[in-house]
Amino acid sequence: MGAGIAQVCATAGISVTVCDPSPEAVKRAQKQIDADLKSGVEAKRITREQEQETRSRIRYVSGVGECGEADLVIEAVFERLDIKQELFMRLDAQLAPPAVLATNTSSLSVTSIAAKARFSDRVCGLHFFNPPTRMKLVEVVAAKQTAPEVIERCASFVREIGKEPALVQDTPGFVVNRCARPFYGEALRCLGERIADVMTIDQILREGGGFKMGAFELIDLIGVDINYAATRSIWEGYFHEPRFAPHILQKKMVEAGRLGRKSGRGFYEYPNAG
Amino acid sequence: MPDNQLPLEQPELYALGRILIAGPVADARPFADKIAAAGHSVTLLVPEEEIEFAGKKHKVLAREEAIEPDEYSIAIELHCVSLEAKADALFYLDDSLNEDTLILTYTLAISTGELARELMMPERVVGLCILPPISETKFVELMVTPLTSVDALSRAEEFFKGVGLGYAQVGDSPGGVLGRTVCCLVNEAALALQERIASAQEIDQAMKLGVAYPFGPLTWGDRIGLDRVLAVMDGLYAEFKEERYRPAPLLKKLVRAGHIGIRSGSGFFTHRQA
Numbered sequence: 001m002g003a004g005i006a007q008v009c010a011t012a013g014i015s016v017t018v019c020d021p022s023p024e025a026v027k028r029a030q031k032q033i034d035a036d037l038k039s040g041v042e043a044k045r046i047t048r049e050q051e052q053e054t055r056s057r058i059r060y061v062s063g064v065g066e067c068g069e070a071d072l073v074i075e076a077v078f079e080r081l082d083i084k085q086e087l088f089m090r091l092d093a094q095l096a097p098p099a100v101l102a103t104n105t106s107s108l109s110v111t112s113i114a115a116k117a118r119f120s121d122r123v124c125g126l127h128f129f130n131p132p133t134r135m136k137l138v139e140v141v142a143a144k145q146t147a148p149e150v151i152e153r154c155a156s157f158v159r160e161i162g163k164e165p166a167l168v169q170d171t172p173g174f175v176v177n178r179c180a181r182p183f184y185g186e187a188l189r190c191l192g193e194r195i196a197d198v199m200t201i202d203q204i205l206r207e208g209g210g211f212k213m214g215a216f217e218l219i220d221l222i223g224v225d226i227n228y229a230a231t232r233s234i235w236e237g238y239f240h241e242p243r244f245a246p247h248i249l250q251k252k253m254v255e256a257g258r259l260g261r262k263s264g265r266g267f268y269e270y271p272n273a274g
Numbered sequence: 275m276p277d278n279q280l281p282l283e284q285p286e287l288y289a290l291g292r293i294l295i296a297g298p299v300a301d302a303r304p305f306a307d308k309i310a311a312a313g314h315s316v317t318l319l320v321p322e323e324e325i326e327f328a329g330k331k332h333k334v335l336a337r338e339e340a341i342e343p344d345e346y347s348i349a350i351e352l353h354c355v356s357l358e359a360k361a362d363a364l365f366y367l368d369d370s371l372n373e374d375t376l377i378l379t380y381t382l383a384i385s386t387g388e389l390a391r392e393l394m395m396p397e398r399v400v401g402l403c404i405l406p407p408i409s410e411t412k413f414v415e416l417m418v419t420p421l422t423s424v425d426a427l428s429r430a431e432e433f434f435k436g437v438g439l440g441y442a443q444v445g446d447s448p449g450g451v452l453g454r455t456v457c458c459l460v461n462e463a464a465l466a467l468q469e470r471i472a473s474a475q476e477i478d479q480a481m482k483l484g485v486a487y488p489f490g491p492l493t494w495g496d497r498i499g500l501d502r503v504l505a506v507m508d509g510l511y512a513e514f515k516e517e518r519y520r521p522a523p524l525l526k527k528l529v530r531a532g533h534i535g536i537r538s539g540s541g542f543f544t545h546r547q548a
Contacts (some may be wrong), residue, residue, distance in 0.1 A: 129484055137483035166480040168472045175472050176484035179491060182458035185518070190454065195445035207440045208405065208413030208452045210488035215455075243462075243518030 001104060002076035003029035004132035007036060010057040011050075012161040017059045019067040026062045033058065036133060064090055069099075072157060074126055076104040084108060085116040092117035100150055102126040106177060107233040110143040110170040120145040124154055127174060128163075138163045143170045172237025177230055181244055184227060187215030188247035198267045216267035220260035224253045224267075292317050292333075292345045294371075296363045297352030297380070299324045300537075304409035305352060306332050312437040317345070319363075337363075343372045348433060350378045354406065355505045361389055368393040376429050378402040382453055382502060383509035386446045387419035396421040400430040403450030406498045413440035415450035448509035456494060457506040463491035464522035467542070474542050492542035495525075496535030500542075504529050 006016045006029070018033075020026045037054055040046040046054075061067060064087065073091055077083055084103060091101050101123045103113050114123035125141025138158045142151050151167060158165035168174045173181070187201050196204070202214020219227045228250040235244040253259070253266065260266030293309050295302045296319035306316040310332065317333040319341065328334040335341060349367050353360040360379070367377055377399045379386060386401030393399060401417030416430050427443065434441040444451055463477050472480065478490020487494075495503050504526060510519035528534070528541060535541030 135483070137480060139480065139484075164479060164483055166472060166476040166484075168476070168480070169470065171469070171471050175466060175477055175480045178471075179459065179463050179466055179477065179481055180485050182462050183455060183485075186455040186458050187451070190444075190447070190451050193445065193447070195447050196442065196451055200442045200444065201451050203440075204413065204415060204442055204444070204451045205455065208415070209456060212486050242516065243520070245518075 001128065001130060001132060002074075003032045004130075005074055005076060005104065005128055006058055007033045007054070008128075008132050008161050008163070010054045011046075013057070014161065015057050015059075017061060017067050017070065019061050019064060021063055023062040026060045030058075030060050064094070067094075070095060071098075072100045072102065072154075074102050074104055076128075079105060079107055081108050081112060084113050088113055088123065089116045092119060097122050100124065100153060102154065104128055107173070107230065107237075109172075109237075110141045111145065114143040114145045121147040122150050124150055125170065125174075126154060126158070127176075129176075136164050137176070138165055139168050139174045139176060140165045141168055141170050141174055173230070173234040178234055181231065181234060183211075184215050184219060184231070185243075185247065188249055191216075192247060192249055220266035220268055220270075222260065223262055224250065224259045228254050291315075291347045294319055294341065294346045294349040294367075295352060296320075296349065296367060298354075298359075299327045299329075301352045301354060301380075301406075301408045303329060303332075304407075305350070305411065308411065308439070309350075309437055314437070317341075321359075337366070341370050343370060343375070346371060346375050348376045348378065348429075350380075350402065352380045352408070354380060354382055355501055357384065357389075360384075361392070364389055364393060364399075368395060374398070376400065376426055376433075378430060380404065381417055381446075381448070381450075382406070383448055383505035385419075385448055385509075385513060386417045387421070390419050390421060397423040398426045400426050401446060402430075403444075403453060405450075405452045405456055406502050411439065413442075413452075415444045415452065416441055417444060417446045417450065419446050448513050449506040453506050454510060456491075456498070457503045457510075458519070459487075459491045460495035460498070460503045461507055461522050461525060464495070464525045464542070467492065468522060468524040496541035496543055496545065499535050499537055500525060501529050501534045 006018045009016045018029050037051045041048055041051050075087055097119045103110055103125050105125060106127055110125040114120040117123050123143060124146045127139035127141060129135035129137055140151055140154045155165040190196055190201055198216045202216050205211045205214045228246060231246040238244055257263060258265045261270050264270050292315045294317050295306045299320050302318050302320060306318055310316050317335060318328050319335050320328050322336045322338055325336045349371055351363050353363055364379060379399055379401055381401035381403050390396040390399040400422055403415040403417060404411050414434055418427050449457055466477055467474055474492050478492050481487045481490050504521055507519055507521040532538055533540045536545050539545055
């Protein structure tokens with residue numbers, strides 16, 4: 001996801017450094033960005049000049065020590081609290097305020113990441129949606145420690161890169177992932193209670209509700225395991241609040257390896273996948 | 275799965291007489307317009323005090339006037355939230371109509387079986403679930419009770435096929451699939467708003483951009499009517515006795531204050547009266 005975010009920033013005219021401890025990961029990021037820009041030129045979404053300019057704005061380095069000066073750091077490493085906390089301790093020591101340190105977490109507590117920084121009031125969340133090059137929304141997450149002016153700066157940064165900021169408090173699932181829970185949860189309940197089958201539920205949500213995709217088509221696209229993990233994480237974050245509880249069907253599907261499109265079978269079958 | 279299976283071959287096409295639509299004018303009239311647009315003659319049966327608002331497009335009867343039972347092959351009862359008005363209308367229809375007249379009863383907030391079992395002929399009752407506003411109906415969910423006859427269901431399906439509305443048969447449950455899902459989305463957003471996780475505008479914006487919902491959940495609630503959203507949540511809570519269906523206190527407060535959404539000029543948002 002970091003590569004996508006870097007590309008969005010560079011496209012908007014901002015100089016970006018892509019930084020990863022692994023040289024291979026840095027190469028992969030460069031490859032992904034270059035390929036996406038090239039296809040943008042081919043599809044005439046951008047000109048060849050824009051492609052060149054965008055590429056010239058991105059610098060690739062391996063090693064956190066090499067990232068140099070920055071006004072804003074957006075961390076997009078693996079979703080594990082201890083890894084993120086350790087990184088924020090290093091970034092905090094390396095970059096003096098007023099540089100802003102932002103985490104692109106979707107499920108971890110921004111407050112507990114910020115707690116590892118000495119200057120914790122300049123830490124916030126910038127939750128991009130996948131793929132960042134296409135999704136318009138960024139949740140700007142205020143941790144318990146975040147200073148109001150840091151939120152303001154981040155919101156104007158989000159607008160500068162052509163996205164829409166939503167200012168949210170640091171709570172499990174923030175706004176989008178939390179408020180979307182009933183879409184999956186009630187569809188699963190209806191299925192579990194045998195009120196209707198998978199296809200009927202999806203048809204009702206699409207044709208009756210105007211949703212672009214039915215709940216089960218969407219879960220299959222997201223990945224049944226990923227959707228299950230997101231459900232669990234919000235449920236645990238709210239101390240097992242019953243309305244966030246996962247459904248046994250999600251667990252059984254994961255146990256059976258029916259993970260959705262990527263595994264060839266989820267709530268639907270995908271004979272041509274993989 | 276479904277309690278009743280469709281017969282493989284339709285026995286005969288029923289000659290449809292007039293359709294009787296009983297309910298408050300605000301819901302009965304737009305639904306009558308849809309039915310009439312498909313070529314049916316419609317009679318509106320409205321509360322005495324609303325008769326002057328019923329318009330001239332359809333034949334109109336006040337509740338106190340006697341209905342001519344031979345004219346009607348199908349009666350549609352459209353009372354939304356008031357259980358009392360609904361029971362009253364259903365008993366009246368059950369009493370006054372011929373035995374073979376199909377009765378479709380609007381079941382947004384309760385189970386179809388709850389009232390159907392009280393009637394003399396519950397086998398001819400099919401539940402009809404539509405997410406308000408009824409004027410924008412594109413799709414209906416048909417609910418059968420253990421008492422509904424196979425014939426009644428197939429006549430209901432035949433009718434909606436002829437009218438050109440999408441339909442699906444689902445099990446008997448408050449809210450149906452769509453009402454249950456969408457009202458729980460509204461309720462979750464109301465909880466997030468009450469907790470000040472984000473502003474109302476930002477919650478709606480985030481859900482539209484982040485997960486591409488057709489409306490922000492709070493705007494959607496105002497469109498449905500917060501009294502109706504609350505009725506669905508109360509109905510689900512009464513049916514399942516589960517914490518997940520507990521209505522948001524903010525929702526209750528707004529309804530108590532009469533801020534029920536677009537119909538009253540304000541709800542989660544202020545609306546300019548049309």
